[in-house]
Amino acid sequence: MKAIILAAGMGKRLLPLTKDRPKPMVELLGKTLLENTMDALIRKKVSEIIIVVGYCKDKIIGAFGDSYKGAKITYVHNDDYYKTNNVYSLKLGLEKVNDDLILCEGDVIFEPEILDAIDEDAAKNLAFVSKYKSYMSGTVIKYDKSTKRITELVTKANQGKSFDYSDAYKTINVYYLTDKFIQEKFKPVLELYLSTEGTSAYYELLLGVLLYMNKQDLYACDVGDIKWFEVDDINDLEMSENAFSDNKLRSIDRLHGGYWRYDFLDFSYIYNSYSPSKIFYSKLSYDLPRLIGNYPSGQEKICKLLSTWHTEDTFNPDNLIVGNGASELIRIINKAIVEKITIPIPTFNEYENKLAEDKINYFKLPADAGFRLIKEDFVKSVKDSKSNVALIINPNNPTGVAVDRQDLIWILEQLKGVNVIVDESFIDSTGERDKYSVQDLINKYPSLVIIRSLSKEFGIAGLRIGYLLTGNKPVKDKIKEYLPIWNINSIAEYFIEHFCDYKDSYNESMKNMIESRDELYRDLKNISYLEVIPSSAIFFLCKVKGSAKELKQKLFDKFNILIKDCSNKKPLENEDYVRISVKTAEDNKKLITALKQIELEK
Numbered sequence: 001m002k003a004i005i006l007a008a009g010m011g012k013r014l015l016p017l018t019k020d021r022p023k024p025m026v027e028l029l030g031k032t033l034l035e036n037t038m039d040a041l042i043r044k045k046v047s048e049i050i051i052v053v054g055y056c057k058d059k060i061i062g063a064f065g066d067s068y069k070g071a072k073i074t075y076v077h078n079d080d081y082y083k084t085n086n087v088y089s090l091k092l093g094l095e096k097v098n099d100d101l102i103l104c105e106g107d108v109i110f111e112p113e114i115l116d117a118i119d120e121d122a123a124k125n126l127a128f129v130s131k132y133k134s135y136m137s138g139t140v141i142k143y144d145k146s147t148k149r150i151t152e153l154v155t156k157a158n159q160g161k162s163f164d165y166s167d168a169y170k171t172i173n174v175y176y177l178t179d180k181f182i183q184e185k186f187k188p189v190l191e192l193y194l195s196t197e198g199t200s201a202y203y204e205l206l207l208g209v210l211l212y213m214n215k216q217d218l219y220a221c222d223v224g225d226i227k228w229f230e231v232d233d234i235n236d237l238e239m240s241e242n243a244f245s246d247n248k249l250r251s252i253d254r255l256h257g258g259y260w261r262y263d264f265l266d267f268s269y270i271y272n273s274y275s276p277s278k279i280f281y282s283k284l285s286y287d288l289p290r291l292i293g294n295y296p297s298g299q300e301k302i303c304k305l306l307s308t309w310h311t312e313d314t315f316n317p318d319n320l321i322v323g324n325g326a327s328e329l330i331r332i333i334n335k336a337i338v339e340k341i342t343i344p345i346p347t348f349n350e351y352e353n354k355l356a357e358d359k360i361n362y363f364k365l366p367a368d369a370g371f372r373l374i375k376e377d378f379v380k381s382v383k384d385s386k387s388n389v390a391l392i393i394n395p396n397n398p399t400g401v402a403v404d405r406q407d408l409i410w411i412l413e414q415l416k417g418v419n420v421i422v423d424e425s426f427i428d429s430t431g432e433r434d435k436y437s438v439q440d441l442i443n444k445y446p447s448l449v450i451i452r453s454l455s456k457e458f459g460i461a462g463l464r465i466g467y468l469l470t471g472n473k474p475v476k477d478k479i480k481e482y483l484p485i486w487n488i489n490s491i492a493e494y495f496i497e498h499f500c501d502y503k504d505s506y507n508e509s510m511k512n513m514i515e516s517r518d519e520l521y522r523d524l525k526n527i528s529y530l531e532v533i534p535s536s537a538i539f540f541l542c543k544v545k546g547s548a549k550e551l552k553q554k555l556f557d558k559f560n561i562l563i564k565d566c567s568n569k570k571p572l573e574n575e576d577y578v579r580i581s582v583k584t585a586e587d588n589k590k591l592i593t594a595l596k597q598i599e600l601e602k
């Protein structure tokens with residue numbers, strides 16, 4: 001058996017990595033893509049590997065010479081690589097073949113077990129395929145499940161709005177072709193295809209021609225869970241590094257989002273899993289092209305739209321500023337307002353990130369008092385430190401502990417003249433807004449600044465919306481100085497505009513989250529190695545009897561579940577705390593099953 005690897009292309013989308021080397025020579029976890037492919041071929045006892053080279057070919061020839069681990073290497077030169085496509089490289093390669101063949105693209109990384117199916121079906125021509133996933137793009141195929149014969153090939157252009165991906169598969173660009181099939185059917189069709197379509201066509205479409213001529217004799221071989229990736233750009237490289245790494249968690253921990261590309265259950269970030277409603281999404285998808293094609297409005301209009309969310313007089317456009325996520329506003333406050341800030345810890349890290357140490361007065365929330373904020377001590381600490389800003393996150397992240405409105409009013413009375421930021425990002429999760437929120441008091445207390453992120457409770461972290469509400473004109477004016485003319489995108493504006501139409505479904509979603517939280521609390525309390533802190537928010541801080549780091553690693557490696565280890569939060573650095581978000585009742589059960597299993601193994 002022989003093999004062809006197509007390795008002539010320039011790999012422009014992987015620049016600058018491909019500035020001085022062809023794509024198959026890009027390294028992934030210390031090994032080039034080409035070595036990975038050749039190792040898989042050697043494992044299948046391939047006697048000769050034909051590599052079609054073009055762009056930076058000396059890099060490949062210099063690295064491998066004329067043999068690799070006992071297999072002969074033959075180079076086929078496609079010196080027209082810059083103006084031809086892989087179908088032409090394939091034609092050149094096939095001129096050297098008179099044997100059964102494994103055909104691979106040089107930019108695919110795959111686990112060698114994929115090729116094991118050849119032994120079972122040595123007389124059949126196989127196209128290795130994988131169930132379609134949302135991050136994949138390009139041509140897909142469909143096949144008859146009983147005969148395994150490929151029945152349809154659908155190019156990207158033909159996958160219309162209503163295309164059904166549920167039974168779609170992606171060809172992974174690895175094939176096994178028998179000599180008989182190559183000589184009698186494949187080569188003649190390839191010649192015909194080249195003579196009509198020219199040298200710039202993709203060979204994937206060849207499958208379409210074979211299908212059309214009823215000459216396919218080509219069977220789909222589903223690779224199931226065996227890992228593979230086509231590495232076209234930096235993003236693919238990052239995802240495949242993650243998939244093939246021995247420690248996937250390490251590479252996930254380096255990211256700060258973009259988790260939709262990965263296949264794990266995320267109990268680390270905090271979202272309302274029941275929001276937004278399906279109707280909102282279907283309306284949005286209808287309007288999406290117009291939203292993407294147009295500029296959003298400026299602050300004034302967006303604040304007007306937001307002001308319809310609450311009936312209080314004080315919730316008006318004059319008092320509002322909308323941010324690209326609350327994080328944008330927090331960063332500006334730190335730059336523009338903070339001379340010294342008192343921050344109860346543990347906290348949401350963005351309030352202290354990028355601030356010089358001497359600008360922060362840390363106020364430690366006592367673990368032995370369940371991380372409650374003792375109001376007298378807090379006020380004393382703010383005054384003693386001469387802070388001009390004091391922060392209260394209500395309920396607090398990561399503890400989930402809430403401060404009563406009455407206590408906040410007492411604090412506001414004591415701290416007149418100090419800018420008191422009350423972050424109400426989790427206020428609806430309390431289920432008792434009236435008992436905790438001070439949003440209506442901004443006129444009574446001019447130094448009160450409300451911050452609210454919409455990411456979590458509304459389940460829209462990707463839209464990036466947060467707001468600030470204050471009656472304090474100097475603070476508002478200062479913050480506006482830092483904002484560009486457009487800081488909110490049009491999809492976010494659309495969400496703000498239409499939210500009131502979906503308010504009932506939001507309230508319903510929050511009810512569901514609160515029910516899920518209460519159930520999760522009962523279940524977590526039964527895990528013997530966790531001490532759960534009661535929470536008014538949609539996450540739990542838990543003390544681990546054992547190593548928090550180890551628990552996080554085990555949950556990820558064995559159960560594909562991500563939780564947050566809080567050792568990056570002051571003052572928990574040398575303690576073992578994790579934060580677990582509430583998800584749907586169904587997902588919560590999966591977490592509890594995993595936690596119980598870990599318990600059994602202890």
Ligand SMILES: Cc1ncc(COP(=O)(O)O)c(C=O)c1O
Binds near residue numbers: 328425
């Ligand atoms: C308390 C609190 N405030 C603000 C934010 C920032 O949220 P965003 O920038 O997504 O609106 C977060 C994020 O976790 C948070 O926990």
